[in-house]
Amino acid sequence: MTAPEDKEPVVGSRESDAGDQLQADAKLDEALEETFPASDPIATGDFSAPRGRMVKIDYISDVMCPWCAVGLYSLLEALDRTRPEIEAEIVFQPFELNPDMPPGGENGTAYVARKYGLPAEQAARNRAIIRERAAAVGLDMAALDTRRLYNSFDAHRLIHWAAIEGRQLDLKRALFEAHFTLGEDVSNADVLVRAAEAAGLDGEAAREVVSSGAYAEEVRAAEALWQARGVQSVPTIIIDGRYLISGGQPPGDFERILRLAAARKDAA
Numbered sequence: 001m002t003a004p005e006d007k008e009p010v011v012g013s014r015e016s017d018a019g020d021q022l023q024a025d026a027k028l029d030e031a032l033e034e035t036f037p038a039s040d041p042i043a044t045g046d047f048s049a050p051r052g053r054m055v056k057i058d059y060i061s062d063v064m065c066p067w068c069a070v071g072l073y074s075l076l077e078a079l080d081r082t083r084p085e086i087e088a089e090i091v092f093q094p095f096e097l098n099p100d101m102p103p104g105g106e107n108g109t110a111y112v113a114r115k116y117g118l119p120a121e122q123a124a125r126n127r128a129i130i131r132e133r134a135a136a137v138g139l140d141m142a143a144l145d146t147r148r149l150y151n152s153f154d155a156h157r158l159i160h161w162a163a164i165e166g167r168q169l170d171l172k173r174a175l176f177e178a179h180f181t182l183g184e185d186v187s188n189a190d191v192l193v194r195a196a197e198a199a200g201l202d203g204e205a206a207r208e209v210v211s212s213g214a215y216a217e218e219v220r221a222a223e224a225l226w227q228a229r230g231v232q233s234v235p236t237i238i239i240d241g242r243y244l245i246s247g248g249q250p251p252g253d254f255e256r257i258l259r260l261a262a263a264r265k266d267a268a
Helices: 018-035 066-082 108-116 120-136 153-164 168-181 189-198 203-212 216-228 251-267
Strands: 053-061 086-094 236-239 243-246
Touching (some): 053 066, 066 168, 086 216, 086 251, 153 203, 153 216
Parallel strands (some): 053 086
Antiparallel strands (some): 053 236
């Protein structure tokens, strides 16, 4: 796969700032026009794709990232809208926003204020926007105001194992819900095991993965690979190794991008 900078970009944003995300949303139509110009016959008329068109989606994200959760639930809604014309294989790729986070974590509000220098009032408005966007796609972020940020490396190891077991999406959703809905510590072994069981995985096997350090090398290699390819913020979504989308876009925008990408692929 070529580096993200060689792909056709759709839009970009910082993961943590709701203001930046809203600006990214406002830019999306303009970016789509550049990527899929109205003069292109594919970008006019019916966006339908042949039944059963399969696309691969690399979803680079962190379970600590609220816009990653919003983006995933938006993408899933978009895929529901496009079936059966478009089917997708989603592969979750690791990215750590806080690789040096110590045990016990840090209060999320304090962390954002320290890292980004946001006034408390602006941070509260941003969280309200994120909660609203999450609720619109079916995710309750009840714990967003009070959550702590934790080291997510063990969660990424478990997600890697879940891919082998064919339950990666289920585990990713369970981890997002554990963190953002329940406010749980997703660096804790017991929390990780409960999430694995909620995702339909074997609890004892999950505990062995967590306690043994399994798949650490694989996760580190994947993190290094995507960083070397230019990924610096999350979520970053890459469709068929060609179209790069950044940020937690609304379902309608994901749907449009999926249909246009599939149509252009068929016309190639």
